[in-house]
Amino acid sequence: MARTIIIGAHVLDGSGAPAHQVDVAFAEGVIVTVGTVSPQPDDIVIEAHGLTLAPGFIDVHTHDDLAVIVAPEMTAKVTQGVTTVVVGNCGISATTPFPSQAELPDPLVLLGPAAQFRYADFTAYANAVETARPATNVIALVGHTAMRARHMDRLDRAAQQAEREAMRSELAASLAAGAFGFSTGLAYANANAASTEEVMALADALRDSGALYCTHLRSEGAAIDEALDEAFAIARHGNAPVIVSHLKCAGAAQYGRSAAILARMEAAARQQSVACDCYPYSASSSTLDIKQVVPETPIRITWSDPEPTQAGRMLSEIAADWAVDLKTAASRLQPAGAVYHCMTEEDVDRILSHPLTMIGSDGLPCDPQPHPRLWGSFARVLGHYVRERAVLPLSKAVRKMTGLTADTLGLTDRGYVREGLAADLVLFDPAKIADCATYDDPQQTAAGIYGVWVNGVATVKAGSPTGRRGGAMLRRQSHSQQTEEMIK
Known part of the structure; x- marks a missing residue:
């Protein structure tokens, strides 16, 4: 059995424990040895020369639902060490078909054009991912807003009983087919009318x-x-773990509230399973929302259907050129995308370093001028927040990207450097790893990544994609299936 052997790496195994120098061998997509390895003639041997080897990073919050099919090379992710992406977040998923000329409801427009929404159900979507064979593994959630768009004639009201039952039936079928869970985006207009009872x-x-x-x-x-409190109550009602997406203190009036918000999370976590994710930036990104247009929040326009030449410019500059106020300019730009500089570094530091927090990029791959988090999140944590600012130690940061996320998602076959687990691995230099993407030039690959393997397939070599794709559609096992596997 031909093996790939990484010799003498400083291994961070995903547990949060300090690094230890050890050899790691894998074959046929599985880690076979963690220890001292004697190479054989047919082995592929990689001398680590003191680099750090970690489990492949799991991006717990993405909007890569269609990107994994239409752009399966996944360059923005694999070049920063990501080997698994979680799609279907914020109530947005790709399992509702639309006519090619349809006007997509916000925020489904963030995933891509209507013509790419052609999957009749979760199984059809999962089969399409498997056919595309993306460079990363894919875990999928089922989006609430997507289901509302399928089963309701309009989205500015709560669902009626028959509509709730139809959505619940679709969700149950998707879970049976391997979806990992259910997501909502209740802040968005097309889900905001949903009552707590509807979601329950x-x-x-x-x-x-x-x-x-x-x-x-x-x-x-x-x-x-x-x-x-609403999120905790919904999760308790469903007897389900809850993940709060991209936890933040948004807007000047909320600056400094992170300690109190995290205390509320901790209190809930003593009673139920609670986690959150965040990205390592003090700016958010989404569609352009008039409610968020306020003078104290600098806003960069990333795309605009009626005014495409304004992409990349600050809203204040556009408004000045047009001699109108900010809200008038924003209305003229819609539909559009935006980056909102709406947080403080102090709050980001506190949330990022908290034990309940995982790392998710929340990047928007269809955005022509995306937030740099799409290309830089994981390298930024390890470079800016670990090495440069010492907000958290390296071993704990890696755990937030690997073992903690795998445990929270219920993954049992990856997330750690352990024998018998999938060979999802990243080899990097802690002294050099850095995000290179900026707000002005966001589509830049990270520095300091030397190798990435996805299910044992060499996906990045010497910092550059190899063009090989080893990803898989990961389907959730039910508790009964997991018990059967343990008995076997």
């Missing part, structure tokens, strides 16, 4: 399955306490 009715499908409830909170501003 769907969460019934999660009960006792091990599947997740992931939520872009109804508010990340002044009403965040109430929004958190």
